[in-house]
Amino acid sequence: MFSTTTAKARTAGSAAKILAGSGIVRPINPIGLARTGLALARWGTGPAGGFIGLARRYPRRTAVIDELGSLTYADLDRRSNAIARALAARGVGEGDGVAIMCRNHRGFVDATLAVAKLGADALYLNTAFAGPQLVGVLERDKPALIIHDEEFTGLLSAASSAQRLVAWVDSEDPADTTGARSSGELARPLAPSEGVTERSEETLESLVSGDARPVPPPKRHGRIVILTSGTTGAPKSAPRPEAGFDAAVALMSRMPMKDGWRCFVAAPLFHTWGLAHLLFAELLGTTMILRRRFDPEDALATLAETQADSFVVIPVMMQRILSLPEETLAAYDLEAIASRLKAVASSGSALPGDLALEWMDRFGDSLYNVYGSTEVSYASIADPVDLREAPTSAGKVPWGTQMRILDGDGAPVRDGEAGRIFVGNGLLFEGYTTGGGKEVLDGLMATGDVGRFGPDGRLYVEGRDDDMIVSGGENVFPQEVxxxxxxxxxVADAACVGVDDADFGKRLRGFVVLVPGADAEAAGDVDVTLKDWVKENLARFKVPREIVVIDALPRNATGKVLRRELATWDDEAAGPNGERVAGQ
Incomplete structure (x- = not known):
């Protein structure tokens, strides 16, 4: 009954109903509607067509609010036209790759739109990449141009690329609270694309005053290329198809998203989840609130000051907000923030422990958690009812999505049994740029995870199929532990990994971060205390053989734990109680 499940039928009627509920489909000036339709027909449903259509439909609506102020949709259109013409004059054209390594600010949006208008491919780089990872990606994908924040200049110095543009200039003046100097201070002409040896420090901002006439539509639509997280190996480049209406309908079938909302996008824009909300703005005319760096207290202040309707996060951001001292939390009117927030949209990793309940007890029942991957996009969505009744569930599949749980031979498992998760929708990626991809069976793509459908019809993800360890003949998934x-x-944070064991083949090793204020005596006894705790709640074979206290779990910019660093943890590098930051 539950090994195969399909969301609402993919009918025009159900999609129209969802779109109407969001405020997208409604009576509109026929001239504006015609202009929007023409933009989509000429430019496609990607960033170029979507944002050109919005500039014609809502030219004066605020599109972006960042540390430098606000921009309207008409502003974004003019700025990206000027940047696109400047890039074209320097040789960037259809099919070229442009790498973008920017934090959340207007420069990311400017670059995305300009690249799309040229029919070039946007390759989004993880802002937390180490130098070798970064150089490896750039040497493999060979972009014609890199657009980056000034802070990443040093990391990029070893990469061979002909041209550079600075999207955000860091401030050297402690009194400068905007975090940026005048772009003119660094602006100078780009070097020619042939035989360049000198790096350019010209800024995007210095180009926006140029020729802003509309750019002719390219014959080829540019692609969006997102990198996998690289938590288990080298990051792969995964091109995404144009999202179109299906992506929005799928998400809105399980999550409220309305026309004209003010959305604080705290999740990194280079990541699938943050980027999704930039692209959804094409349909919703969203006002996107952006901050370059996430700080938990600043996030509360931003939610209060901007009166945001929605908040886009990764789970670790919610953990950090809830971990603020009580006196800090008390300084903000949390009830007022909660009353305005209609949707807290989380994705990127599983919600650990009782995080969902703890968050909703503070900020109301507006939490939605999305399970998916770079390759399959949205697979299932847990709404507040799901998270209240089953906090560890991944919810149910959205509109237009099919999911099956299959065994190792590709056959459906019995009801309630665990197996590999396969997903089918209109958003499956095209395959990695280096070749290959995820396993596909009957049009459904493997997510790389193991899960099951519970008797309540909800999906329960047990962990990555390559995270499972076999200890003494028993299968153990770290996530449950x-x-x-x-x-x-x-415990404030926890992770478990499998390590070699002479007697059992593998054994489970746990790493924990203690809550602030935990005393030294508690830290000293934590191994025994927590083993007893796991023994009381789970099967004995799931109890870690050892539990180590560390200062912080190693995570990437999207909040995922870097398990490879924990797997190579060095006992001799630890302090007297085992404490240290893993990976250092």
Whole structure:
């Protein structure tokens, strides 16, 4: 009954109903509608067509609010026209790759739109990449141009690329609260594309005053290329198809998203989840609130000051907000923030422990958690009812999505049994740029995770199929043990990995970060205390053989734990109680 499930039928009627509920489909000036339709017909449903259409439909609506101020949709159109013409004059054209390494600010949006208008491919780089990872990606994908924030200049110095543009200039003046100097201070002409040896420091901002006439539509629509997280190996480049209406309808079938909302996008824009909300703005005319860096207290201040309707996060951001001292939380009117927030949209990793309940107890029942991957996009969505009744579930599949749980031979498992998760929708990626891709069976793509459907019809993800360890003949998924550890009052964060064991083949090693204020005596006894806790709540074979206290779990910019660093953890590098930051 539950090994195969399909969301609402993909009918025009159900899609229209969802779009109407969001405020997208409604009576509109026929001239504006015609102009929007013409833009989509000429430019496609990607960033170029979507934002050109919005500039014609809502020219004066605020599109972006960042540390430098606000921009309207008409502003974005003019700015990206000027940047696109400047890039074209320097040799960037259809099919070229342009790497973008920017934090969340207007420069990311400017670059995305300009590249799309030229029919070039946007390759989004992870802002947390180490130098070798970054150089490896650039040497493999060979972009014609790199657009980056000034802070990444040093990391990029070893990469061979002909041209550079600075999207954000860091401030050297401590009194400068905007975080940026005048772009003219660094602006100078780009070097020619042939035989360049000198790096350019010209800024995007210095180009926006140029020729802003509309750019002719390219014959080829540019692609969006997103990098996988690289938590288990080198990051892969995964091109995405144009999202179109299906992506929005799928998300809005399980999550409220309305026309004209003010959306604080805290999740990194280079990541699938943050980028999704930039692209959804094409349909919703969203006012996107952006901050270059996430700080938990600043996030509360931003939510209060901007009166945001929605908040786009990764789970670790919610953890950091809830971990603020009570006196800090008390300084903000959390009830007022909660009353305005209609949707807190989370994705990127599983919600650990009782995080969902703890968040909703503070900020109301407006939390939605999306399970998916770079390759398959949205697979299932847990709404507030799901998260109240089953906090560890991944919810149910959205509109236009099919999911099956299959065994190792590709056959459906029995009801309630765990197996590999396969997903089918109109958003599956095209395959990695280096060749290959995820396994596909009957049009459904493997997510790389193991899960099951519960008797309540909800999906439960047990973990990555390559995270499972076999210890003494028993299968153990770290995520279940991590959730258990997170529910102990001493634990602020937890992760488990498999390590070699002479007797059992593999054994589970746990790593925990203690809550602020946990005393030294508690830290000293934590191994025994937490083992007993796991033993009381889970099967004995799931109890970690050892539990180590560390200062912080190693995570990437999207909040995923870097398990490869934990797997190579060095006992001799630890302090007297085992404490240290893993990976250092």
């Amino acid at each position: 991590e959730d258990c550890l997170m529910r102990h009052s001493l």
